[in-house]
Amino acid sequence: MTDSSDNASELSDQELEALHQIFDLAREGQTQQLAAVLDQGVPVNLTDPKGDTLLILGAYREHPDVVALLLERGADVDRLNDRGQTALASAIFRNNREIADALLDAGADPSLGSQSAGAIAEFFDIDDMKALLRERGIL
Template structure:
Protein backbone atom coordinates (compact mmCIF):
# COMPACT_ATOMS: atom_id res chain seq x y z
CA UNK A 1 0.00 0.00 0.00
CA UNK A 2 1.41 3.37 -1.01
CA UNK A 3 1.71 6.18 1.53
CA UNK A 4 -0.45 9.26 0.92
CA UNK A 5 2.48 11.13 -0.64
CA UNK A 6 3.38 8.15 -2.81
CA UNK A 7 -0.25 7.71 -3.87
CA UNK A 8 -0.43 11.38 -4.86
CA UNK A 9 2.80 11.11 -6.85
CA UNK A 10 1.54 7.96 -8.57
CA UNK A 11 -1.76 9.71 -9.34
CA UNK A 12 -0.01 12.69 -10.90
CA UNK A 13 2.20 10.35 -12.91
CA UNK A 14 -0.93 8.49 -14.07
CA UNK A 15 -2.50 11.76 -15.26
CA UNK A 16 0.70 12.59 -17.15
CA UNK A 17 0.68 9.10 -18.69
CA UNK A 18 -2.90 9.58 -19.87
CA UNK A 19 -2.00 12.91 -21.43
CA UNK A 20 0.73 11.10 -23.38
CA UNK A 21 -1.82 8.50 -24.45
CA UNK A 22 -0.26 5.75 -22.33
CA UNK A 23 -3.30 4.09 -20.78
CA UNK A 24 -1.32 0.94 -19.99
CA UNK A 25 1.01 2.89 -17.68
CA UNK A 26 -1.89 4.74 -16.09
CA UNK A 27 -3.70 1.48 -15.38
CA UNK A 28 -0.55 -0.03 -13.87
CA UNK A 29 -0.15 3.03 -11.63
CA UNK A 30 -3.77 2.78 -10.51
CA UNK A 31 -3.18 -0.88 -9.68
CA UNK A 32 -0.15 0.19 -7.59
CA UNK A 33 -2.30 2.52 -5.50
CA UNK A 34 -2.31 5.83 -7.37
CA UNK A 35 -4.57 8.49 -5.92
CA UNK A 36 -6.99 8.79 -8.83
CA UNK A 37 -8.26 12.09 -7.41
CA UNK A 38 -4.86 13.82 -7.35
CA UNK A 39 -5.05 16.83 -9.65
CA UNK A 40 -2.25 18.26 -11.74
CA UNK A 41 -1.58 21.95 -12.40
CA UNK A 42 -4.44 21.96 -14.97
CA UNK A 43 -6.72 20.48 -12.26
CA UNK A 44 -7.03 17.20 -14.16
CA UNK A 45 -7.29 13.96 -12.19
CA UNK A 46 -7.26 10.45 -13.61
CA UNK A 47 -11.06 10.26 -13.52
CA UNK A 48 -11.58 13.77 -14.92
CA UNK A 49 -9.13 13.34 -17.78
CA UNK A 50 -10.20 9.80 -18.66
CA UNK A 51 -13.85 10.87 -18.62
CA UNK A 52 -13.19 13.84 -20.88
CA UNK A 53 -11.26 11.67 -23.32
CA UNK A 54 -13.68 8.73 -23.32
CA UNK A 55 -11.15 6.30 -21.86
CA UNK A 56 -13.67 3.82 -20.47
CA UNK A 57 -11.17 1.24 -19.22
CA UNK A 58 -9.42 3.92 -17.18
CA UNK A 59 -12.72 5.36 -15.95
CA UNK A 60 -13.71 1.88 -14.71
CA UNK A 61 -10.35 1.43 -12.99
CA UNK A 62 -10.54 4.89 -11.39
CA UNK A 63 -14.06 4.22 -10.13
CA UNK A 64 -12.99 0.82 -8.77
CA UNK A 65 -10.11 2.59 -6.99
CA UNK A 66 -12.59 4.90 -5.28
CA UNK A 67 -12.52 7.84 -7.67
CA UNK A 68 -14.53 10.77 -6.34
CA UNK A 69 -17.28 11.77 -8.76
CA UNK A 70 -17.44 15.23 -7.14
CA UNK A 71 -13.84 16.26 -7.93
CA UNK A 72 -13.96 19.24 -10.30
CA UNK A 73 -11.82 20.39 -13.20
CA UNK A 74 -10.59 23.91 -13.94
CA UNK A 75 -14.08 24.84 -15.18
CA UNK A 76 -15.73 23.57 -12.01
CA UNK A 77 -17.16 20.59 -13.84
CA UNK A 78 -17.26 16.94 -12.86
CA UNK A 79 -16.26 14.13 -15.25
CA UNK A 80 -19.72 13.60 -16.76
CA UNK A 81 -19.83 17.18 -18.10
CA UNK A 82 -16.90 17.05 -20.55
CA UNK A 83 -17.78 13.45 -21.42
CA UNK A 84 -21.24 14.69 -22.43
CA UNK A 85 -19.87 17.62 -24.38
CA UNK A 86 -17.45 15.46 -26.34
CA UNK A 87 -19.99 12.80 -27.27
CA UNK A 88 -18.55 9.88 -25.28
CA UNK A 89 -21.76 7.86 -24.97
CA UNK A 90 -20.35 4.81 -23.17
CA UNK A 91 -18.35 6.99 -20.77
CA UNK A 92 -21.43 9.03 -19.91
CA UNK A 93 -23.32 5.78 -19.26
CA UNK A 94 -20.55 4.58 -16.92
CA UNK A 95 -20.52 7.86 -15.01
CA UNK A 96 -24.30 7.92 -14.68
CA UNK A 97 -24.30 4.33 -13.44
CA UNK A 98 -21.62 5.27 -10.89
CA UNK A 99 -23.86 8.00 -9.49
CA UNK A 100 -22.67 11.26 -11.03
CA UNK A 101 -24.65 14.34 -10.03
CA UNK A 102 -26.34 15.08 -13.36
CA UNK A 103 -27.47 18.51 -12.21
CA UNK A 104 -24.01 19.68 -11.14
CA UNK A 105 -23.46 23.19 -12.49
CA UNK A 106 -19.96 24.24 -13.58
CA UNK A 107 -18.47 27.75 -13.54
CA UNK A 108 -19.92 28.40 -17.00
CA UNK A 109 -23.40 27.87 -15.56
CA UNK A 110 -23.92 24.59 -17.41
CA UNK A 111 -24.78 21.01 -16.49
CA UNK A 112 -23.91 17.94 -18.56
CA UNK A 113 -27.24 18.37 -20.37
CA UNK A 114 -26.45 21.98 -21.27
CA UNK A 115 -22.98 21.07 -22.54
CA UNK A 116 -24.27 18.17 -24.62
CA UNK A 117 -26.54 20.67 -26.35
CA UNK A 118 -24.46 23.86 -26.48
CA UNK A 119 -21.08 22.30 -27.29
CA UNK A 120 -22.30 19.11 -28.96
CA UNK A 121 -23.05 18.42 -32.60
CA UNK A 122 -26.73 17.55 -32.28
CA UNK A 123 -25.94 14.23 -33.96
CA UNK A 124 -26.66 10.66 -32.90
CA UNK A 125 -24.04 10.51 -30.12
CA UNK A 126 -25.26 13.70 -28.47
CA UNK A 127 -28.88 12.62 -28.93
CA UNK A 128 -28.09 9.38 -27.11
CA UNK A 129 -26.28 11.29 -24.36
CA UNK A 130 -29.32 13.51 -23.87
CA UNK A 131 -31.48 10.35 -23.65
CA UNK A 132 -29.10 8.87 -21.07
CA UNK A 133 -28.95 12.05 -19.02
CA UNK A 134 -32.74 12.40 -18.99
CA UNK A 135 -33.21 8.73 -18.12
CA UNK A 136 -30.62 9.15 -15.36
CA UNK A 137 -32.59 11.98 -13.80
CA UNK A 138 -31.09 15.16 -15.25
CA UNK A 139 -33.48 18.08 -14.72
CA UNK A 140 -34.66 19.29 -18.15
CA UNK A 141 -36.07 22.47 -16.60
CA UNK A 142 -32.82 23.64 -15.01
CA UNK A 143 -31.82 26.85 -16.82
CA UNK A 144 -28.28 27.98 -17.49
CA UNK A 145 -26.97 31.10 -15.76
CA UNK A 146 -28.62 33.23 -18.45
CA UNK A 147 -32.00 31.69 -17.66
CA UNK A 148 -32.13 29.60 -20.85
CA UNK A 149 -33.53 26.08 -20.54
CA UNK A 150 -32.08 23.04 -22.30
CA UNK A 151 -35.16 22.98 -24.57
CA UNK A 152 -34.58 26.59 -25.60
CA UNK A 153 -30.87 25.90 -26.18
CA UNK A 154 -31.71 22.92 -28.41
CA UNK A 155 -34.06 25.06 -30.44
CA UNK A 156 -31.51 27.89 -30.74
CA UNK A 157 -28.92 25.43 -32.07
CA UNK A 158 -31.34 23.79 -34.48
CA UNK A 159 -31.15 20.39 -32.78
CA UNK A 160 -34.74 19.30 -33.50
CA UNK A 161 -34.17 15.69 -32.41
CA UNK A 162 -32.83 16.82 -29.04
CA UNK A 163 -35.64 19.36 -28.69
CA UNK A 164 -38.07 16.50 -29.31
CA UNK A 165 -36.45 14.37 -26.61
CA UNK A 166 -36.74 17.25 -24.18
CA UNK A 167 -40.36 17.91 -25.18
CA UNK A 168 -41.23 14.26 -24.52
CA UNK A 169 -39.58 14.32 -21.09
CA UNK A 170 -41.23 17.63 -20.18
CA UNK A 171 -44.67 16.26 -21.15
CA UNK A 172 -44.05 13.11 -19.11
CA UNK A 173 -43.03 15.22 -16.12
CA UNK A 174 -46.15 17.39 -16.49
CA UNK A 175 -48.39 14.31 -16.61
CA UNK A 176 -46.64 12.89 -13.56
CA UNK A 177 -47.18 16.07 -11.55
CA UNK A 178 -50.91 16.02 -12.23
CA UNK A 179 -50.94 19.15 -14.40
Protein backbone atom coordinates in the same frame (compact mmCIF):
# COMPACT_ATOMS: atom_id res chain seq x y z
CA MET B 1 -10.87 24.31 7.80
CA THR B 2 -9.43 25.46 4.49
CA ASP B 3 -11.27 26.09 1.27
CA SER B 4 -10.65 24.17 -1.94
CA SER B 5 -8.28 26.82 -3.33
CA ASP B 6 -6.07 26.40 -0.25
CA ASN B 7 -6.11 22.65 -0.77
CA ALA B 8 -5.17 23.02 -4.42
CA SER B 9 -2.11 25.08 -3.53
CA GLU B 10 -0.96 22.27 -1.23
CA LEU B 11 -0.93 19.70 -4.02
CA SER B 12 2.37 18.77 -5.57
CA ASP B 13 2.98 19.08 -9.29
CA GLN B 14 2.73 15.28 -9.50
CA GLU B 15 -0.64 15.26 -7.76
CA LEU B 16 -1.95 18.02 -10.00
CA GLU B 17 -0.80 16.14 -13.09
CA ALA B 18 -2.56 12.99 -11.85
CA LEU B 19 -5.79 14.94 -11.44
CA HIS B 20 -5.48 16.40 -14.95
CA GLN B 21 -5.02 12.88 -16.28
CA ILE B 22 -8.26 11.76 -14.62
CA PHE B 23 -10.18 14.52 -16.40
CA ASP B 24 -8.46 13.51 -19.64
CA LEU B 25 -9.83 9.97 -19.21
CA ALA B 26 -13.38 11.36 -19.34
CA ARG B 27 -12.55 13.70 -22.24
CA GLU B 28 -10.95 10.92 -24.27
CA GLY B 29 -13.55 8.24 -23.57
CA GLN B 30 -11.19 5.95 -21.66
CA THR B 31 -13.99 4.12 -19.85
CA GLN B 32 -12.01 1.20 -18.43
CA GLN B 33 -9.24 3.38 -17.09
CA LEU B 34 -11.77 5.79 -15.60
CA ALA B 35 -13.56 2.88 -13.91
CA ALA B 36 -10.24 1.77 -12.44
CA VAL B 37 -9.51 5.16 -10.86
CA LEU B 38 -13.07 5.39 -9.53
CA ASP B 39 -12.56 1.94 -8.01
CA GLN B 40 -9.47 3.34 -6.26
CA GLY B 41 -11.58 6.00 -4.56
CA VAL B 42 -11.58 8.97 -6.91
CA PRO B 43 -14.90 10.79 -6.34
CA VAL B 44 -17.41 10.31 -9.15
CA ASN B 45 -18.26 14.03 -8.93
CA LEU B 46 -14.65 15.20 -9.20
CA THR B 47 -14.73 18.76 -10.53
CA ASP B 48 -12.06 20.67 -12.42
CA PRO B 49 -11.17 24.35 -11.84
CA LYS B 50 -13.86 25.43 -14.36
CA GLY B 51 -16.54 23.50 -12.50
CA ASP B 52 -16.74 20.76 -15.12
CA THR B 53 -17.42 17.33 -13.70
CA LEU B 54 -16.32 14.08 -15.26
CA LEU B 55 -19.95 13.67 -16.40
CA ILE B 56 -20.06 17.07 -18.08
CA LEU B 57 -16.77 16.34 -19.87
CA GLY B 58 -17.95 12.89 -20.98
CA ALA B 59 -21.24 14.31 -22.26
CA TYR B 60 -19.63 17.25 -24.06
CA ARG B 61 -17.03 15.02 -25.71
CA GLU B 62 -19.81 12.57 -26.69
CA HIS B 63 -18.68 9.44 -24.89
CA PRO B 64 -21.84 7.47 -24.06
CA ASP B 65 -19.90 4.69 -22.31
CA VAL B 66 -18.24 7.20 -19.99
CA VAL B 67 -21.62 8.80 -19.27
CA ALA B 68 -23.17 5.38 -18.55
CA LEU B 69 -20.30 4.45 -16.22
CA LEU B 70 -20.59 7.69 -14.28
CA LEU B 71 -24.37 7.42 -14.03
CA GLU B 72 -24.02 3.85 -12.73
CA ARG B 73 -21.59 5.15 -10.12
CA GLY B 74 -24.02 7.83 -8.94
CA ALA B 75 -22.75 10.96 -10.67
CA ASP B 76 -24.80 14.09 -9.96
CA VAL B 77 -26.74 14.69 -13.18
CA ASP B 78 -27.71 18.20 -12.14
CA ARG B 79 -24.31 19.58 -11.18
CA LEU B 80 -23.66 22.98 -12.77
CA ASN B 81 -20.27 24.12 -14.01
CA ASP B 82 -19.02 27.69 -13.55
CA ARG B 83 -20.84 28.77 -16.74
CA GLY B 84 -24.17 27.44 -15.44
CA GLN B 85 -24.20 24.40 -17.73
CA THR B 86 -25.12 20.80 -16.96
CA ALA B 87 -24.15 17.53 -18.61
CA LEU B 88 -27.60 17.54 -20.26
CA ALA B 89 -27.00 21.00 -21.69
CA SER B 90 -23.72 19.68 -23.12
CA ALA B 91 -25.45 16.69 -24.72
CA ILE B 92 -28.16 18.92 -26.19
CA PHE B 93 -25.58 21.35 -27.57
CA ARG B 94 -23.67 18.46 -29.16
CA ASN B 95 -26.94 17.06 -30.59
CA ASN B 96 -26.30 13.68 -29.00
CA ARG B 97 -29.61 11.92 -28.45
CA GLU B 98 -28.10 8.80 -26.88
CA ILE B 99 -26.44 10.78 -24.11
CA ALA B 100 -29.35 13.20 -23.70
CA ASP B 101 -31.75 10.24 -23.31
CA ALA B 102 -29.46 8.59 -20.76
CA LEU B 103 -29.24 11.78 -18.70
CA LEU B 104 -32.99 12.41 -18.85
CA ASP B 105 -33.65 8.78 -17.90
CA ALA B 106 -31.32 9.29 -14.93
CA GLY B 107 -33.43 12.24 -13.78
CA ALA B 108 -31.53 15.22 -15.16
CA ASP B 109 -33.50 18.45 -14.76
CA PRO B 110 -33.69 20.14 -18.18
CA SER B 111 -34.59 23.52 -16.67
CA LEU B 112 -31.41 23.97 -14.66
CA GLY B 113 -28.69 26.46 -15.35
CA SER B 114 -28.28 29.82 -16.95
CA GLN B 115 -28.19 27.92 -20.24
CA SER B 116 -30.88 25.27 -19.83
CA ALA B 117 -31.22 22.33 -22.19
CA GLY B 118 -34.35 23.79 -23.75
CA ALA B 119 -32.82 27.23 -24.16
CA ILE B 120 -29.79 25.73 -25.90
CA ALA B 121 -31.92 23.65 -28.27
CA GLU B 122 -33.99 26.73 -29.14
CA PHE B 123 -31.12 29.23 -29.40
CA PHE B 124 -29.00 27.01 -31.65
CA ASP B 125 -32.09 25.71 -33.49
CA ILE B 126 -31.12 22.08 -32.97
CA ASP B 127 -34.18 20.39 -34.46
CA ASP B 128 -33.41 16.85 -33.24
CA MET B 129 -32.98 18.05 -29.68
CA LYS B 130 -36.08 20.23 -29.82
CA ALA B 131 -37.99 17.14 -30.99
CA LEU B 132 -36.54 15.06 -28.14
CA LEU B 133 -37.49 17.67 -25.56
CA ARG B 134 -41.00 17.95 -27.05
CA GLU B 135 -41.37 14.13 -26.91
CA ARG B 136 -40.46 14.28 -23.25
CA GLY B 137 -42.92 17.11 -22.57
CA ILE B 138 -40.15 19.58 -21.80
CA LEU B 139 -40.67 22.07 -24.66
